[in-house]
Amino acid sequence: RYGLAEKEDQIGVVTGLAYTSVGGELLSIEALRLPGRGRMKTTGKLGDVMKESIEAAASYVRSISPQIGVKPPRFDRWDIHVHVPEAATPKDGPSAGLAMVTSIVSVLTQIPVRKDIAMTGEVTLRGNALAIGGLKEKLLAALRGGVKTVLIPKDNEKDLPEIPDNVKEGLEIIPVSHVSEVLKYALTRAPEAIEWDEEAEEEAAAARAALRHPDGGSGATAH
Amino acid sequence: RYGLAEKEDQIGVVTGLAYTSVGGELLSIEALRLPGRGRMKTTGKLGDVMKESIEAAASYVRSISPQIGVKPPRFDRWDIHVHVPEAATPKDGPSAGLAMVTSIVSVLTQIPVRKDIAMTGEVTLRGNALAIGGLKEKLLAALRGGVKTVLIPKDNEKDLPEIPDNVKEGLEIIPVSHVSEVLKYALTRAPEAIEWDEEAEEEAAAARAALRHPDGGSGATAH
């Protein structure tokens, strides 16, 4: 089944697109959210650039945490594990960045990812989509694998004229320039934002702490 | 005795199947659960991919923790050591993933593993079984070593026609697509699931903590 689109909408499972010397390929990206203390684990024979793209994705997600309904302190009580199967095959490059963001947002919010969508694109710390290479081979792999919709970076629109017509007809190709668009297309429903005022929360936390460890003076007068 | 099926059902000991340039081989995988603080140790001259397959197996097991009757916070008070003997022989590859999961589940639940079963298959973070290489050589080694039953990934069913008839007659070969099937065949009894509501548990823990360190205000009014 590997190399085919997913059979059902799943939490944390995203279809990326890889490009190697022998052509394009579907890349199943899996994330898990575990009770923990803010650690990130990555496995699947990933090169340094792909590992860094996961770190950038994770930082971006933290930075938009309230927008996806997650209170920032929550991060310190979870670990996240990102794995890219076919663990014997080396993988590298930044082009799975958008897929990494989507996978992490999905496990954090527990909102499933649409099964018939694939995506490719580097992501910046601001959530912008940057151009990738091998668009043609990636789209061919998506078509072959039964994918319906492919999200590509807007900066790669310039490569669309070179894509064979049957590929463009067989796939819905959607250029995106930011993660916000990616999440709109890829998640089965939109996360609900929460209010979060960092300064206010910090002060409240400090106040609670003071209440729990009251000073001797006031405690004494109460006796 | 090494290279032969186990003589009795044991906790944490699983027979995997390796495939090297000189043929197939039985691989005895051992896990221990020790009092500790959530660390994983691996030994036996394991390559990076096999080490990562153990990390993926461990994360998967954590993610199904309540289903095997283990409360998630329990993990922080145990260390797990996975060792693959014949420690002078280098071992690598992801194909022992299913065996790693089985070994870890067995030590956590203290349920023995059936002695006459062997298994091969990569595992994903969702517990899916992925295809492996060298099926023929692995099955020959299993037969030679006195194994009765071999679990293989469903994705490897396509390779069965090439397997010699005497091997297929001498072994019960069971294709599986998910860890849940593996555990059903390999453990001597099924683990009992427990209820676990992460959010509820967290709130309860917070409440207990608050009770232990009561705030000055309410403490004062009680005097």
Added chain:
Amino acid sequence: RYGLAEKEDQIGVVTGLAYTSVGGELLSIEALRLPGRGRMKTTGKLGDVMKESIEAAASYVRSISPQIGVKPPRFDRWDIHVHVPEAATPKDGPSAGLAMVTSIVSVLTQIPVRKDIAMTGEVTLRGNALAIGGLKEKLLAALRGGVKTVLIPKDNEKDLPEIPDNVKEGLEIIPVSHVSEVLKYALTRAPEAIEWDEEAEEEAAAARAALRHPDGGSGATAH
């Protein structure tokens, strides 16, 4: 869009200038401030010298913390992530030091960086600007990318005679000798300094701690 000046004033996003064997190039430097505990993360395939230049930039910023309105203990409750996109391209060298300082100051103060400015220059632990190489190629890249103003180290003024006239006409080139000048030009407004007396603050913190955990003697007399 990569390789062009930014479209709007953004917090933590600074345009640096790189110089490679194939010419000059714009370098978009991004920083994020996240809830954390004083850690610095860097990504984007950065070489050791560039990573060290970020460490030097961060230490310099800490050393001037009250001047930019940030209380020093605040650093222990934030992580900072600095990323340089086009993550597949190796980057190295100390010449982005001034840009790193600017990016970090911008995320800490939440003051945006002017979108049409670029800068190049090594930075010392005292905030001094040191000379860089490849000035001509960098200025050409700035002009090509639509940058209006370029800050260069005063020590590079000696290279200006070799710069083509059209470049000098198309860009406002401003030699600077210290970070204080850089921040004046690059930030959309000046940070407000706060008073900070390290010794006094430490004593106050100690006093607060003593109040919370009063000694048995005084507590006893109060009963």
Added chain:
Amino acid sequence: RYGLAEKEDQIGVVTGLAYTSVGGELLSIEALRLPGRGRMKTTGKLGDVMKESIEAAASYVRSISPQIGVKPPRFDRWDIHVHVPEAATPKDGPSAGLAMVTSIVSVLTQIPVRKDIAMTGEVTLRGNALAIGGLKEKLLAALRGGVKTVLIPKDNEKDLPEIPDNVKEGLEIIPVSHVSEVLKYALTRAPEAIEWDEEAEEEAAAARAALRHPDGGSGATAH
């Protein structure tokens, strides 16, 4: 004196047997138990496989801790240092596993090791003895060094016919299949087992902790 059997029964000092290109050799293995916090240190120019064999030995010993009279939590308040002298000579391989277990058990229980015994054999996480190479050379070295008794893995019995008669006459060669036999032969007295019920101990520890930090409610009603 190095290369000869020990002159007296000592705590933590075990004679192993090494096999190199120039023949067999006695290997003096030393362990120390120090006040600490559960760390393991290894020195003596040991290769990775020998270091892993020490880790496996240590985990095995922890797993049988109550059987040798040591309460598991005790491990967190000791460090163990294993050193193999002639520190300029590189050493590697898993064949000192049984000796490592014996050395660690000896320092933990403070029971001396018999001075005229030597041993060779890989150890598994279950304490099983696995076959080693170079048996003939190792036995020759033992004879030369004045050793009286040598413990070898039962799996190496098949090699005994090739051993010269004078060696077999000069040494008592004892095949063993498990650590339990090794300890019986090598220690000057048997360790006394203690009762240890992990779950019960954990609950008791939790109860003690609760007593020390009583909740505010019950404290208040007592006033």
Added chain:
Amino acid sequence: RYGLAEKEDQIGVVTGLAYTSVGGELLSIEALRLPGRGRMKTTGKLGDVMKESIEAAASYVRSISPQIGVKPPRFDRWDIHVHVPEAATPKDGPSAGLAMVTSIVSVLTQIPVRKDIAMTGEVTLRGNALAIGGLKEKLLAALRGGVKTVLIPKDNEKDLPEIPDNVKEGLEIIPVSHVSEVLKYALTRAPEAIEWDEEAEEEAAAARAALRHPDGGSGATAH
């Protein structure tokens, strides 16, 4: 300006002397003292020997801490960052040891370093000055850079006859055998020593801690 003597007396900035295949060179060494927890950071493409010389310098300074007016526990609440600019140029060797000590003492005491002085010399853990190489080239660089006074190890006095007369006339060359002399020449004023009795201080700290967490017995009798 790099390669010239400093323009004003600064805290933590010391002029060292380097010797490379192309001649001598001035080396500006910068240290910063930051709120922290006893960590040492070093940047500037420093080789292992130069990094070790900074560690030795730091340990020496800790060992004389009361003599420079710094209470030893203070070290746990500061980080020190030592940077050697022109961060793209590799630097190595132990000969900047005296300069490292001076720089660290200067930031700890906040006493400026005289701007027209340069120094070279390895330092031991006892603060002794050891001989260095390349004296002639280093002195030439000092003269060229506008330095007035150069401190050299007494062990290098034997090399003075080979130094050209104009160099010896243009510079005040002062042989030193210990850090105490270096500090006398290099700092703009002498640090004031404090009394520090380690044992007494430890007992006092323990007493304060006991007072804060009084035992239940004595607390009870006071009611």
Added chain:
Amino acid sequence: RYGLAEKEDQIGVVTGLAYTSVGGELLSIEALRLPGRGRMKTTGKLGDVMKESIEAAASYVRSISPQIGVKPPRFDRWDIHVHVPEAATPKDGPSAGLAMVTSIVSVLTQIPVRKDIAMTGEVTLRGNALAIGGLKEKLLAALRGGVKTVLIPKDNEKDLPEIPDNVKEGLEIIPVSHVSEVLKYALTRAPEAIEWDEEAEEEAAAARAALRHPDGGSGATAH
């Protein structure tokens, strides 16, 4: 002065003997004891074997801690830094083991080391002296450097016949088999042993802790 015997008895400074391709050499070994938390730092371009010999020396010293008058818990409140000057010269090998032990004992006890003594010899975890190489060259260097007495391993007595007569006449050469003899010769006075019963001390510490955090029950009855 480097390469000569010390001029006065100093705490923590020991003269070792090195043997390189160009002959023997004096090695000044320096240790410092600093307020800290049980860490060991080593500098001076030391190879892995020499670093391990320092670790072995340190563990040995911890194991005899009460015999030299140091309470074991004291180790957790000190750091020890061992440095071997002429920091640009690589050093390796285990033969400075006895010197390392002596240096560490000297800083811990604050008892000076006799200035006119040198020593060579590997040390085991039990404090035994093992044979070293290059005895002749080392003794020549000792004579040249003004050393009066040299401690050598008893196992090297066999090499004495080959040593030139003038060397044997110019030096007092003392064969030793254990650290206890080394300390007797090298320290200016003998350390005073203290009583230390690990189990008793642990129980006392636990009792003190319980007193400080009394349980709620007894506290309540006292009101």
